[in-house]
Amino acid sequence: MNTAIAVAGVMMLALTLYACTGIADYGAGFWDLTAGGRDRGRLPRSLIDNAVTPVWEANHVWLIYVLVVCWTGFGSTFASVMSTLYIPLALALLGIVLRAAGFAMSKDAARARMRHLAGWLFGIGSFLTPFCLGTAVGAVLTGRIPVGNAAGDEITSWLNPSSILVGLLTVAIGAYVSAVYLLAEAHRHGTAALHGYFRLRARAAGVAGLLLGIGVLIALYADERQMADRVVQRGWPLLLLSLALLAGSFWLATGVRVWLMRLVAAGGIAALVWAWAVAQYPYLLPFSLTVQDGAADPATLRWLLIWFVAALVLVVPALTLLFWLDQRGELGEDPATSRPEPVEPEPVETETIR
Amino acid sequence: MVDRVNADLLAAPAQLLPAREQMALTLMFHIVFVPFGIALPTMMLIANYKGLKRNDTVALTLARRWSHAAGLTFAVGAASGTVLSFEMGLLWPGLTGRFGEVFGLPFAIEGVLFFLEAILVAIYIYGWRRLKPWTHFWLGLPIPFVAIGGAFSIISANAWMNMPAGFTIDANGQVTNVDPIAAIFNDALPYEFAHFLVAAYMAAAFTVASIYVVGWLKGRRDRYHRLGILIPLTIATVLVPVQFVVGDLTAVAVFKDQPAKFAAMEVVTESGTHQPEVLFGRYDSATNTVVGGVSIPGLNSWLAGGSVDTYVPGLDQVPPENRPSNVTIVHWAFDIMVGIGTLLMLLSLWFGIAYWRKRDVPDNRVFLWFAASAGVLTYIAVEAGWIVTEVGRQPWIVYNIMRTEEAVTNTDAGTLWISFSLIALLYLTLAIGTITVLRAMSRRWRQSDQTDDDLAVYGPRPAVADSEVTP
Numbered sequence: 117m118n119t120a121i122a123v124a125g126v127m128m129l130a131l132t133l134y135a136c137t138g139i140a141d142y143g144a145g146f147w148d149l150t151a152g153g154r155d156r157g158r159l160p161r162s163l164i165d166n167a168v169t170p171v172w173e174a175n176h177v178w179l180i181y182v183l184v185v186c187w188t189g190f191g192s193t194f195a196s197v198m199s200t201l202y203i204p205l206a207l208a209l210l211g212i213v214l215r216a217a218g219f220a221m222s223k224d225a226a227r228a229r230m231r232h233l234a235g236w237l238f239g240i241g242s243f244l245t246p247f248c249l250g251t252a253v254g255a256v257l258t259g260r261i262p263v264g265n266a267a268g269d270e271i272t273s274w275l276n277p278s279s280i281l282v283g284l285l286t287v288a289i290g291a292y293v294s295a296v297y298l299l300a301e302a303h304r305h306g307t308a309a310l311h312g313y314f315r316l317r318a319r320a321a322g323v324a325g326l327l328l329g330i331g332v333l334i335a336l337y338a339d340e341r342q343m344a345d346r347v348v349q350r351g352w353p354l355l356l357l358s359l360a361l362l363a364g365s366f367w368l369a370t371g372v373r374v375w376l377m378r379l380v381a382a383g384g385i386a387a388l389v390w391a392w393a394v395a396q397y398p399y400l401l402p403f404s405l406t407v408q409d410g411a412a413d414p415a416t417l418r419w420l421l422i423w424f425v426a427a428l429v430l431v432v433p434a435l436t437l438l439f440w441l442d443q444r445g446e447l448g449e450d451p452a453t454s455r456p457e458p459v460e461p462e463p464v465e466t467e468t469i470r
Numbered sequence: 471m472v473d474r475v476n477a478d479l480l481a482a483p484a485q486l487l488p489a490r491e492q493m494a495l496t497l498m499f500h501i502v503f504v505p506f507g508i509a510l511p512t513m514m515l516i517a518n519y520k521g522l523k524r525n526d527t528v529a530l531t532l533a534r535r536w537s538h539a540a541g542l543t544f545a546v547g548a549a550s551g552t553v554l555s556f557e558m559g560l561l562w563p564g565l566t567g568r569f570g571e572v573f574g575l576p577f578a579i580e581g582v583l584f585f586l587e588a589i590l591v592a593i594y595i596y597g598w599r600r601l602k603p604w605t606h607f608w609l610g611l612p613i614p615f616v617a618i619g620g621a622f623s624i625i626s627a628n629a630w631m632n633m634p635a636g637f638t639i640d641a642n643g644q645v646t647n648v649d650p651i652a653a654i655f656n657d658a659l660p661y662e663f664a665h666f667l668v669a670a671y672m673a674a675a676f677t678v679a680s681i682y683v684v685g686w687l688k689g690r691r692d693r694y695h696r697l698g699i700l701i702p703l704t705i706a707t708v709l710v711p712v713q714f715v716v717g718d719l720t721a722v723a724v725f726k727d728q729p730a731k732f733a734a735m736e737v738v739t740e741s742g743t744h745q746p747e748v749l750f751g752r753y754d755s756a757t758n759t760v761v762g763g764v765s766i767p768g769l770n771s772w773l774a775g776g777s778v779d780t781y782v783p784g785l786d787q788v789p790p791e792n793r794p795s796n797v798t799i800v801h802w803a804f805d806i807m808v809g810i811g812t813l814l815m816l817l818s819l820w821f822g823i824a825y826w827r828k829r830d831v832p833d834n835r836v837f838l839w840f841a842a843s844a845g846v847l848t849y850i851a852v853e854a855g856w857i858v859t860e861v862g863r864q865p866w867i868v869y870n871i872m873r874t875e876e877a878v879t880n881t882d883a884g885t886l887w888i889s890f891s892l893i894a895l896l897y898l899t900l901a902i903g904t905i906t907v908l909r910a911m912s913r914r915w916r917q918s919d920q921t922d923d924d925l926a927v928y929g930p931r932p933a934v935a936d937s938e939v940t941p
């Protein structure tokens with residue numbers, strides 16, 4: 117395999133992981149935002165908080181890695197995308213900072229009012245960022261990014277039906293995966309009251325995602341026929357796989373199979389991401405720049421790959437340890453230094469909430 | 471100061487100014503969190519080790535609290551770092567588009583190392599309650615080293631902008647012969663990295679010490695505060711003299727490598743030997759002269775080359791369009807940095823002698839006030855140092871290769887001003903929020919200190935956990 121394609125593959129891999137983890141975090145923020153009033157939302161919020169906290173930053177480094185590999189490996193693509201899509205990407209950034217502010221403050225803010233505000237910031241950021249990132253993907257997919265410094269249209273490149281639908285799809289994806297993850301968490305913590313709550317939400321978001329996916333295809337047909345054909349003709353096995361895994365997760369949700377359910381849901385998202393990659397191949401920017409033409413000097417590509425292998429050796433054990441400790445319940449908020457409040461949702465409440 | 475300095479900006483594209491302002495603001499914000507990310511883990515591990523070795527709950531409490539603060543600053547630092555990664559493309563597509571393949575690799579290395587750091591920090595912070603004490607310590611031990619690796623890579627990228635290496639530009643202006651390893655180990659790396667690493671440890675150590683000195687001044691003279699002062703202040707005291715030497719070497723290296731920057735930071739207007747050291751003053755770019763300021767004859771030549779006969783090229787040798795656009799700022803920033811370095815040297819001498827004689831925190835109000843302000847002073851020095859590096863490199867984004875206006879985005883200037891204002895506003899709230907939270911944290915800790923004096927830091931294991939939650 118040649119190095120340029122391998123580096124592009126690494127980038128897609130990181131993007132896939134981001135879709136399954138980082139985007140899911142935004143989904144959790146979305147459920148936090150929509151959990152309702154203070155009393156009604158207390159139980160789900162405390163579960164969300166507990167699930168997101170220990171792995172929070174780790175999930176977002178994937179995005180940074182994607183950016184960095186992109187500007188090192190495919191500098192002109194990076195420059196073209198970032199400059200033409202200044203507005204949505206700056207808004208995504210705004211969302212990221214809002215979320216961080218909200219998150220950091222809600223951890224320790226003493227007053228309830230401030231914590232409430234922090235919750236709002238967190239929630240708004242949780243919608244804004246995946247939506248804007250999604251519209252950016254839509255802009256690339258529909259070939260609206262020409263090579264050059266802000267060479268494309270700064271508005272219509274992302275504010276068009278196809279891109280907007282991809283943005284909404286991204287939000288739905290996050291909501292869906294996170295609801296599945298949260299269902300698993302609820303099971304792990306023995307919060308039976310939340311089973312029905314998140315099962316319902318996982319299914320609703322899954323159906324919304326399916327409808328939005330179909331919407332994207334229809335819009336793409338009207339908008340950029342050539343890409344729509346590629347998505348269907350090349351991507352169909354992946355699309356079908358994604359569909360099957362979605363259905364599978366619905367089914368598994370009934371009996372709550374903690375690990376399998378999560379893997380199946382993440383797999384469905386991964387299949388969708390790769391359907392996009394396969395449809396675009398060999399273009400970085402359809403239909404003007406290919407992976408080969410846009411790639412960096414071979415020496416740089418080689419070092420990126422070497423470093424990728426080194427990174428796997430360093431990060432995989434650490435990450436495994438983190439998740440392992442987390443799943444064993446060895447990690448938790450430190451009561452002596454954190455705001456005094458029940459750290460875990462109270463176990464087993466009998467009434468069910470909706 | 472306003473009249474002529476912006477002459478080159480007038481000719482430059484309208485989006486250059488907001489882009490530079492936004493970059494400067496976000497970088498100067500990010501750098502505040504960086505020293506904590508680099509040095510706080512070291513301090514918390516020292517306290518952790520002391521605590522475990524001597525069964526000292528006070529030291530363990532410090533370690534636990536510092537790790538919690540590190541977690542907060544780490545989260546904010548990560549978010550502001552993400553902003554920077556976006557901005558490399560949003561604001562400077564000309565730089566990343568053309569040279570990304572040359573100097574991008576250290577960012578990729580940094581990304582992975584920070585990832586590793588984030589994971590280890592998460593394990594450490596959330597592991598206090600249930601991990602076994604020594605296991606917990608050993609899992610935390612790699613954090614400082616990973617952090618130093620991250621700082622190394624990112625500083626390498628910055629040093630490359632000052633001393634570009636690892637590529638050639640062919641007849642068509644294309645970048646060829648890329649050697650990313652040569653780019654990483656560029657000529658400016660050794661001195662920039664050494665100088666910055668020491669600065670980061672100083673900034674974090676003095677800041678932590680300052681916080682406890684303030685408590686000490688308010689009469690909280692317990693062992694908790696004594697340790698909180700002595701651990702970081704000892705680190706800082708050892709480092710200040712080191713920094714004096716390293717800073718000097720840095721200045722000499724800049725004199726050789728980047729003569730225009732050196733001329734700007736020392737406001738050398740006319741080339742020649744026997745250059746005086748001018749303190750402050752105002753540079754007039756129209757006439758290339760300095761107004762005001764205190765002049766010490768010959769000192770500048772002596773500092774640059776070890777003798778008053780050292781020839782120092784001045785700004786007269788730099789074509790006007792290649793002179794740093796704001797010499798006065800660079801020069802003042804340099805003088806402020808060196809001035810603060812000198813003050814801190816006095817402080818550490820004082821502490822060193824006093825501690826050697828009495829083995830305790832010196833009980834002198836002047837000293838305590840001085841120490842209480844050291845954290846802020848060091849941070850001012852760090853920010854000033856970066857202004858020297860970055861503004862002093864202007865008008866080049868890649869020294870002598872690419873001008874900043876060639877790198878800037880073509881996005882509409884109006885859009886940039888809006889995003890700049892939004893970010894400024896948001897960062898202001900973020901800063902206020904962070905400070906509020908840190909203060910709330912320390913207030914809560916103080917209250918809990920009054921209620922249960924010797925709280926068990928490790929454990930209790932889950933079975934007894936509930937009793938500990940009571941505030």
Ligand code: HDD
Pocket residue numbers: 632658661662663665666668669670672673713714715717718720721722724731807808810811812814848851852853854855856857858859860
């Ligand atoms: C604790 C803070 C601190 C202190 C006390 C000093 N510096 Fe500094 N200086 C920095 C913190 C700093 C910094 C923020 O870390 C910089 C910015 C970029 C860098 O690599 O280090 C810097 C940059 C910097 C540069 C520009 C390097 C470049 O552009 O490549 C020079 C020439 C000096 N310093 C020289 C000095 C001298 C002669 C000092 C007197 C003792 C001194 N610094 C004290």
Ligand code: HEM
Pocket residue numbers: 490491493494497498499501562565624625627628852853856857860861863864866867874
């Ligand atoms: C690896 C580290 C860094 C990189 C890659 C970097 C990169 C850049 C870039 C691309 C610019 C815009 C172009 C230019 O003005 O030359 C810039 C400007 C600037 N940076 Fe840095 N920077 C780094 C570290 C820092 C830090 C830590 C600070 C401050 C604390 C800082 C302060 C500034 C300032 C003040 C400007 C504006 C200069 C001007 O417009 O006159 N930089 N930097």
Ligand code: HEM
Pocket residue numbers: 173177180500501503504505506507508543544545546547548549550551552553554555558581584585588617620621622624625628666
């Ligand atoms: C253009 C310049 C810069 C960029 C693009 C950048 C990027 C980033 C990113 C993306 C993060 C978050 C990584 C994560 O959480 O995994 C981060 C955090 C960090 N950055 Fe920067 N950075 C820049 C300048 C600097 C400089 C000059 C330093 C100084 C050595 C530095 C040191 C750190 C450290 C230590 C962290 C860890 C987080 C913390 O402790 O606050 N960065 N940076």
